[in-house]
Amino acid sequence: MRPRSLKLPPQLDELVERAARERGTSFSALVREAVQAYLVAPEHSAAAAAGELVGALHGPKDLSTSAKHLDGFGE
Numbered sequence: 347m348r349p350r351s352l353k354l355p356p357q358l359d360e361l362v363e364r365a366a367r368e369r370g371t372s373f374s375a376l377v378r379e380a381v382q383a384y385l386v387a388p389e390h391s392a393a394a395a396a397g398e399l400v401g402a403l404h405g406p407k408d409l410s411t412s413a414k415h416l417d418g419f420g421e
Contacts, residue, residue, distance in 0.1 A: 352377065 354362065366376040393400050409415055 362373060362376060366373045369376065371379075387394075406412070406415065
């Protein structure tokens with residue numbers, strides 16, 4: 347493997363150190379895993395995370411954009 351230098355703010359450094367200890371792995375291995383997961387992920391969105399749940403519910407198509415659906419809400 348090719349060595350790299352990485353500068354982290356103290357708080358992030360502590361988080362990575364703690365996570366590596368909890369997983370029983372090295373700091374470097376945890377950082378490699380995190381970078382790979384971030385770069386290889388096909389899409390970084392809530393819709394991608396929800397997967398097949400997106401569009402699974404039925405209702406008005408403009409539910410999230412039309413104020414008319416708020417009539418009586420909170421009363």
